[in-house]
Amino acid sequence: MAGIESEVLKTFLAALTDVDDVPPQVTESLAALLAADKLPKPDQLVALYTDASGESAL
Amino acid sequence: MIQVKKLRIEEFRGVRDLDLDMGSSSFVVVGPNGSGKSGVVDAIDFALTGNVARLSGAGTGGISVAKHAPHVHQRDNPAAASVTLTFTHPASEQTGTLTRSVKTAGQFTLEPKTPELIAAVEWAARHPELILSRREVIKYVNTEPGKRAQEVQALLKLDRIDETRRLLNTARNKTSTAARSADDAVKSAEDAVKRGLDITDLLPSEVTVAVNKKREVLGLEPLSATTLETDLSAGAKTDDSQSTFNRASAIRDIEAVTSYLAEHKDLDTAVSDLDTALTELEADPAVLDALKHRQLVVAGLPLVINTACPLCDLEWPDVASLREHLNDKLVRSETAAKLQQRILTAAGKVTGQLRGVRSLIQAAQPHAVTLGQSALQTSLLYWSNDLAAFEAKLVTIESIRDESERITTDPLAAPSPIADGLKTLRATIEAQPDQTATEAARTFLAVAQDRWTQLRQARAKATKATAAHKVANEVYEKYNSVADAALTTLYKTVETDFSNFYRQINSDDESSFKAGLSPTAGKLDLEVDFYGLGMFPPMAYHSEGHQDGMGVCLYLALIRQLLKSDFRLAVLDDVVTSVDANHRRQFCKLLKDVFPDVQFIMTTHDEVWARQMQSSGLIARRSLARFHGWTVDGGPFYGQGVDFWTQIKTDLDSDDVPGAAHKLRRNLESSLADVAASIQGQVVFRADNNYDLSSFFSAVKGRHGDLLKKATASANSWNNDAAKRKVEDLKGERAKAILAQDEENWAINALVHNNDWATMTKADFAPVVEACKQFLELFTCSNDVCDGWIYVLGIPGKEEELRCSCGDFNLNLRKK
Numbered sequence: 117m118a119g120i121e122s123e124v125l126k127t128f129l130a131a132l133t134d135v136d137d138v139p140p141q142v143t144e145s146l147a148a149l150l151a152a153d154k155l156p157k158p159d160q161l162v163a164l165y166t167d168a169s170g171e172s173a174l
Numbered sequence: 175m176i177q178v179k180k181l182r183i184e185e186f187r188g189v190r191d192l193d194l195d196m197g198s199s200s201f202v203v204v205g206p207n208g209s210g211k212s213g214v215v216d217a218i219d220f221a222l223t224g225n226v227a228r229l230s231g232a233g234t235g236g237i238s239v240a241k242h243a244p245h246v247h248q249r250d251n252p253a254a255a256s257v258t259l260t261f262t263h264p265a266s267e268q269t270g271t272l273t274r275s276v277k278t279a280g281q282f283t284l285e286p287k288t289p290e291l292i293a294a295v296e297w298a299a300r301h302p303e304l305i306l307s308r309r310e311v312i313k314y315v316n317t318e319p320g321k322r323a324q325e326v327q328a329l330l331k332l333d334r335i336d337e338t339r340r341l342l343n344t345a346r347n348k349t350s351t352a353a354r355s356a357d358d359a360v361k362s363a364e365d366a367v368k369r370g371l372d373i374t375d376l377l378p379s380e381v382t383v384a385v386n387k388k389r390e391v392l393g394l395e396p397l398s399a400t401t402l403e404t405d406l407s408a409g410a411k412t413d414d415s416q417s418t419f420n421r422a423s424a425i426r427d428i429e430a431v432t433s434y435l436a437e438h439k440d441l442d443t444a445v446s447d448l449d450t451a452l453t454e455l456e457a458d459p460a461v462l463d464a465l466k467h468r469q470l471v472v473a474g475l476p477l478v479i480n481t482a483c484p485l486c487d488l489e490w491p492d493v494a495s496l497r498e499h500l501n502d503k504l505v506r507s508e509t510a511a512k513l514q515q516r517i518l519t520a521a522g523k524v525t526g527q528l529r530g531v532r533s534l535i536q537a538a539q540p541h542a543v544t545l546g547q548s549a550l551q552t553s554l555l556y557w558s559n560d561l562a563a564f565e566a567k568l569v570t571i572e573s574i575r576d577e578s579e580r581i582t583t584d585p586l587a588a589p590s591p592i593a594d595g596l597k598t599l600r601a602t603i604e605a606q607p608d609q610t611a612t613e614a615a616r617t618f619l620a621v622a623q624d625r626w627t628q629l630r631q632a633r634a635k636a637t638k639a640t641a642a643h644k645v646a647n648e649v650y651e652k653y654n655s656v657a658d659a660a661l662t663t664l665y666k667t668v669e670t671d672f673s674n675f676y677r678q679i680n681s682d683d684e685s686s687f688k689a690g691l692s693p694t695a696g697k698l699d700l701e702v703d704f705y706g707l708g709m710f711p712p713m714a715y716h717s718e719g720h721q722d723g724m725g726v727c728l729y730l731a732l733i734r735q736l737l738k739s740d741f742r743l744a745v746l747d748d749v750v751t752s753v754d755a756n757h758r759r760q761f762c763k764l765l766k767d768v769f770p771d772v773q774f775i776m777t778t779h780d781e782v783w784a785r786q787m788q789s790s791g792l793i794a795r796r797s798l799a800r801f802h803g804w805t806v807d808g809g810p811f812y813g814q815g816v817d818f819w820t821q822i823k824t825d826l827d828s829d830d831v832p833g834a835a836h837k838l839r840r841n842l843e844s845s846l847a848d849v850a851a852s853i854q855g856q857v858v859f860r861a862d863n864n865y866d867l868s869s870f871f872s873a874v875k876g877r878h879g880d881l882l883k884k885a886t887a888s889a890n891s892w893n894n895d896a897a898k899r900k901v902e903d904l905k906g907e908r909a910k911a912i913l914a915q916d917e918e919n920w921a922i923n924a925l926v927h928n929n930d931w932a933t934m935t936k937a938d939f940a941p942v943v944e945a946c947k948q949f950l951e952l953f954t955c956s957n958d959v960c961d962g963w964i965y966v967l968g969i970p971g972k973e974e975e976l977r978c979s980c981g982d983f984n985l986n987l988r989k990k
Contacts, residue, residue, distance in 0.1 A: 119737065120664060161341070
């Protein structure tokens with residue numbers, strides 16, 4: 117990944133850790149997914165957000 | 175990061191067999207047009223990337239590396255064409271040798287294969303922007319804002335930022351849709367509970383009262399309160415009573431579907447909104463067309479540079495009319511974009527209603543099963559599936575328009591047997607014998623608990639979906655704010671660097687130059703100051719030479735931001751051709767002062783420009799390869815590190831006095847002009863710029879003498895004996911050189927005023943050459959590595975030092 121994009125991603129991930137509503141596992145997974153050569157599908161992110169959010173459905 | 179140490183080219187482009195020793199330092203390849211210089215650039219490009227930019231991209235149809243990179247005599251033998259590049263990796267201080275053959279361009283061999291060197295080669299392959307031709311330089315300046323944004327974005331490799339932004343936004347929209355859908359499911363589950371308990375408001379107190387009435391019938395403990403976790407039917411289940419059919423509740427379920435079929439105001443309102451928006455869309459074909467072509471117009475407007483429409487080639491009377499026409503289209507499409515949003519919102523409401531109907535069907539269907547109404551059960555199932563399929567179509571403008579007839583006529587499209595079937599089912603239920611009070615209470619609680627559980631699950635799912643949407647929103651907003659801040663800072667830094675670089679090159683006439691780089695909605699506007707008269711596009715008033723200078727400066731500013739400390743190599747192919755000699759001198763200084771760690775490999779057809787690179791200290795004596803006499807069969811003749819004195823000697827050795835005379839005159843003109851500029855010698859101004867050699871000789875001779883006098887005065891004032899001796903030695907050398915030159919003055923004058931040198935004999939001419947050489951040595955650093963001209967630091971009247979770029983030659987001119 118080019119320097120500028122890499123810096124943006126790094127700053128973004130660091131800033132995300134300060135956002136209360138974003139669970140830490142989302143930040144960790146985004147770090148891997150957004151740094152990969154191929155970006156993930158939107159549904160992968162939706163699943164990530166959903167899995168990490170709130171109580172699981174009963 | 176990577177720097178080129180040696181280059182070996184075999185049977186590649188116009189080169190048959192060539193070795194250059196670049197020593198990981200800046201290097202220049204000089205030669206006339208068609209001498210094979212660009213073959214060196216192509217070879218470096220190929221070695222590093224496996225591609226040759228010149229043979230790919232726009233306007234190169236039918237040309238390929240595989241077919242056209244080998245020398246024309248080896249066009250059927252790509253295995254013979256290869257480039258071997260020995261490079262250094264400054265960070266690890268390792269040296270590697272990379273070889274690539276045209277036959278297997280995608281592969282390379284590397285020795286040694288250390289992780290650092292492999293990474294360095296892979297890094298270089300991802301950075302073809304290290305190699306730059308004039309065509310590429312000018313595209314950053316002389317282009318429209320939309321195209322510039324694309325070029326700059328591609329150079330800075332910012333595409334990924336936009337892709338990531340789009341990805342996060344799409345994910346956010348999907349979570350928004352999921353959250354809305356989950357909310358609808360909660361509403362349906364709440365309705366089902368209300369029907370089951372026969373209450374109008376889903377208040378905990380109402381639930382408790384309704385449930386306790388039935389518990390009392392069964393003799394069960396009343397509930398003190400109810401939450402979603404409460405088991406409403408606790409204690410009501412018995413081993414022999416499995417049925418959950420509750421007659422009253424079933425009637426209410428059937429009634430709900432029947433009533434909805436008879437009257438559905440919310441659906442009607444949503445359909446009406448959707449119909450109105452669709453009618454507006456269909457009523458104005460121009461708006462519909464604008465919506466379809468909105469993206470095209472957004473891309474096309476910045477491309478308007480003349481009277482031909484960039485989208486359809488139609489000629490317009492003038493550019494302003496064409497722009498106005500496209501802007502009108504854009505305004506219409508903005509209206510259409512808002513209408514699109516209205517349509518999608520209304521469709522979302524319709525979808526929500528349909529989801530509710532499916533929920534009602536889902537509640538009614540089991541009763542048809544229980545009472546053996548299989549035909550109705552099949553119809554209900556079919557209807558439910560049909561509604562789900564219809565909902566799925568209400569997501570895009572195109573598919574919504576396709577469904578417009580059903581939307582406006584009968585969105586529910588209930589199969590014809592449904593209404594009668596429901597009536598029959600209700601009658602059948604009503605005809606059932608009354609349940610005992612105990613059975614009615616038990617099944618009431620069973621149905622209530624079942625729906626209570628579904629409500630709990632729906633709410634949990636909705637909570638989760640809402641939280642997921644909140645996360646998606648926070649993630650998207652945070653990425654946007656970080657990316658926007660980074661890009662704003664980036665472009666500001668590029669703008670500042672670009673302005674500084676350009677000012678440095680044009681300090682004589684544009685010392686207050688400034689540039690404005692404004693990124694807006696996919697465009698990158700560039701405006702530059704024109705002599706304090708305002709900000710204009712670069713091509714508005716600046717000359718081609720100035721635009722060339724801007725292109726290089728903008729490239730350097732951009733690539734400095736892209737690569738930061740990894741910027742250690744740039745290959746510049748004839749990039750400042752139209753910049754005049756004085757500004758090139760400043761360009762050398764810029765490269766040398768601002769990018770001291772970068773290896774610049776440059777090609778030029780201009781011998782004077784190459785000499786300026788040497789004299790400024792940008793490149794060393796040996797870092798010059800001179801190409802000439804290219805032939806198809808032999809490729810270029812070349813010599814590396816051969817200065818013009820050696821060339822003159824070669825001419826004299828072969829009795830070519832005219833050739834030697836021409837070279838001497840040409841190089842004296844450029845060298846003495848350089849020296850005069852370096853030591854601030856005064857030459858009488860000529861409006862036609864045709865200075866003769868005598869003016870330069872006189873100017874540099876006089877100024878040199880004055881500077882040595884100042885150096886003596888300085889050494890005396892500081893009582894510095896070493897400096898005094900040094901100045902005396904230099905005065906001695908000067909005296910000898912001046913004497914030798916004066917002795918040959920008759921011949922020099924002959925050259926100055928006419929071209930009589932060309933008719934001299936070798937015996938007459940050789941001393942002239944020697945005298946000139948001695949004279950120029952007075953102004954040259956004796957350190958072979960430096961070999962640059964000496965120059966004055968400070969302004970006339972306030973001179974500080976007379977020195978060379980390496981510092982070996984250094985005289986203090988300041989007095990105590």
